Each structure stands twice: as C-alpha cells, then as structure tokens.
Amino acid sequence: MSRWQPNARGRLEQAALDLYSERGFEQTTAAQIAERAGLTERTFFRHYADKREVLFGGAHLLQELFVNTLADIPESAAPIDAMASTLETVADAVFLERHEHSRQRQAVIAASAELRERELIKLASLSAALAATLRRRGVDxxxxxxxAEAGIAVFKVGFEGWVGGNGEHTLADFLRESLEELKAVAAGAGRRKN
Amino acid sequence: MSRWQPNARGRLEQAALDLYSERGFEQTTAAQIAERAGLTERTFFRHYADKREVLFGGAHLLQELFVNTLADIPESAAPIDAMASTLETVADAVFLERHEHSRQRQAVIAASAELRERELIKLASLSAALAATLRRRGVDxxxxxxxAEAGIAVFKVGFEGWVGGNGEHTLADFLRESLEELKAVAAGAGRRKN
DNA sequence: AGAGGCCATGTCAGTCACTGTCATCGACCG
DNA sequence: CGGTCGATGACAGTGACTGACATGGCCTCT
Structure with a gap:
C-alpha cells in the first residue's frame, strides 16, 4: 500500500479538462482542480508550471514526433513535400481515433483567450523546431x-475543418485539401466562392 | 492648471517600455510602472487590461489599417496579390521611420515568453480579420x-529579417523577398543553402 | 455666478496565481 | 536496522488584477 494514489498527473489533467469544460477556464481555480484530483494546490504547481499548461502536457511529445518524422524523410524530397508527408504521417499516427476528444479539448481552448495564447506559442515552438530540422537537411x-510556417498554417486550417466536421473524413484528408489550396493560393489562383 | 498631467497612457507606455528594457518584463511590477508615470497601480489597470497589453496599445489601429488597405484593393486582383500589396503598403506607411524603435520593442518581446504569447495572439487576430476581409471580397x-495565414507568415519572416538587419533595406524589400521565397517553396522549389 | 453632474484618478480591501521553505513519511538501498 | 530519496503537505509571502467607494477639477445648464 503506497502512501499516495498513482498517476497524479493523469488525475490532474482529467480534473482540469472536466472543470474547464463545466465552468470555464477563468472560473476554475487551481485549488479546485487539485481538490478534485485528491491533491493540494501546491502539488498541482509542482507538476505544471501554470494553470494552462495542464492542458498541453502532450505538446512536447507531439513536437518530438513531428521532428523525428520530418528528419526521417529522404533529403531528396522538396521541403514542401517533406512537410506535407510529415503532417500526414503524424495525423494518421495520432489523430485517427481522437476526433471526439480533440473536439472537446478544442472547444475548451477556443473559449478562453489565455488558452488560445498558450496554443499559439506551442504551434510557434513547433514551427521553429520544424524549421530547424529543415535547416539541418540543407534548406536555406x-x-x-x-x-515550416506554411506547414503550420496548413495544419491549423486542416485541423479546424476536421474538428468542425462529422468525422467522415480523416485529418489527413483535410490536410491534403488544405495543402492543395495553399499551393493554388501561392500560385495566384485563390478559389472564389461557389 | 489641471488636476493631472496630460497623456497618462503615453506616460505609462513609455515607462513600461523603459522598465521592461532595463530590468526585464517579469522583474517589473505594475506598481513600478505606475510610479514612474506618476500614477497609481489601479490607474495602470484602468488603462490596460494587463501588464502585457501596455506594449500593444497600437495593435488595434494597425489591424484597422491592414483591413482598410486590403479592402481598398480592386477585387480583380488575385488574393495573394492583394495580400502582398497590402503588406507593402502598410510597411511603407508605418515602418519606414521606425527601425530603431521596432528593434528595441522586438528585443523586449523576444526576451519574454508571456510577451511573445501576446504578440502571437495579436497576429492571429490580424490574420482572422484579413481572412474575413478576403471573404467579403468573394474569396472562398x-x-x-x-x-491570410500565408501573408502573416511572410510578414513574420520579413519583419524578423528587417529588424535583424542594419536598416539599409526597407521592410517592404524584405517582404517582397519573403513572398517570393514562399511562392518558390509552395511550388516545390525550396532554396538550398549556398 | 452657482448647482450639479461628469470623469479621471486615488484609496483600500480582497481573490487568486504562483513561489520558497521546511516538514512528513513510505519506499528503497545497503 | 538506519539512512537517503522523492513525492507530497503545510504555510507564509509576493504580485497581478478587481470591485467599491471617495475626491475634486471641469463643463453644462440655468
């Protein structure tokens, strides 16, 4: 019999997501999250640097996956193709079974300006890491x-479409469509309505 | 003789930029900024929603300028060309005489994760406003x-180059170069080193 | 000119995010 | 069995931010 219940981080993350969903991010105190997880506020801040970070615990691993995937692509591929392939690989590896979970999480984030800020800086960090990886592959x-910025833009737009959709199409489908649209736009052929 | 010195907001902004430069954003308290401006902490928070916002007072006007500039371009222009033209027009209208000021401000922002977050959400807001304007122009x-995202990416990369440069070239120069590079990248022709 | 309202600011008390420090106590190691 | 380690608790403190109310020049209306 150990002194504490196991998986403190997991309990904190679950409690936080639930409370943020129920009453909103700003209306939730760190002490409430800790209490629901059977811990103290001080312990919450030992696991997460701040109230927002508890929703982004997986970001570091995700970034690693992106970087490793990109690094493994043959250097003969054009940068944009390497990025496209990376996005699709990660989409299939991580976001195939997570449509409902992603939807709930995204709803919570979208409802709070502070959480949106945190998400943006995570994406910026990802973009910087991808750019650094491309440079290591000999790209100017x-x-x-x-x-990297274009890849993130494609990901943002594709992800938004996927999360807002009904789950019929995969994230990779949306990403392919988004990338094609970006290519068209950059070539001076932005699509008109209807 | 009026009861208070005029231009409270301006004094707060100057005091904040100075203090953030001298001792860093985290090491500066709102009370210190207010004191240097000859006001109280409470008054600081009446003018700015939080400690970061004092550096972004002009963002709203800048966004308006972007949107109005884009809205004034003939709808016959391809979206990407309208964006390119908008970026250059704004660059020449606002950033011709501000190289040194931009450099100092950007150094302060780059030194603080919290300030970077705030800058990213301002850029995201700008991107959303530009996208909405394009939609009003009949773009899908x-x-x-x-x-819009591509335009912001071009702006980010161009701005970074301009701020890091010696002032020989204008921001518009950097933006043109950045846009050309984006077009090359999207076409599958990313440039290699040397 | 005088009355009254307006508005930017001051004052003060309060909440909550986050931190430093020290105590606790089961687990594990020798 | 004694000692160390690591996760947690307890507690006090700082600083960001808010709500409520007071103050006193300035403007308007009469």
Missing part, C-alpha cells in the same frame, strides 16, 4: 522558416 | 484563411 534559412 | 473560406 528563410525557405526553412517559410516552409 | 479556406482560401481566405490560407491567404
């Missing part, structure tokens, strides 16, 4: 930054 | 989002 500085 | 939803 500026081209690497722009390829 | 997804194409509008991607054109």
């Amino acid at each position: 500085d500026q081209a690497a930054s722009l390829t | 939803d997804q194409a509008a989002s991607l054109t």
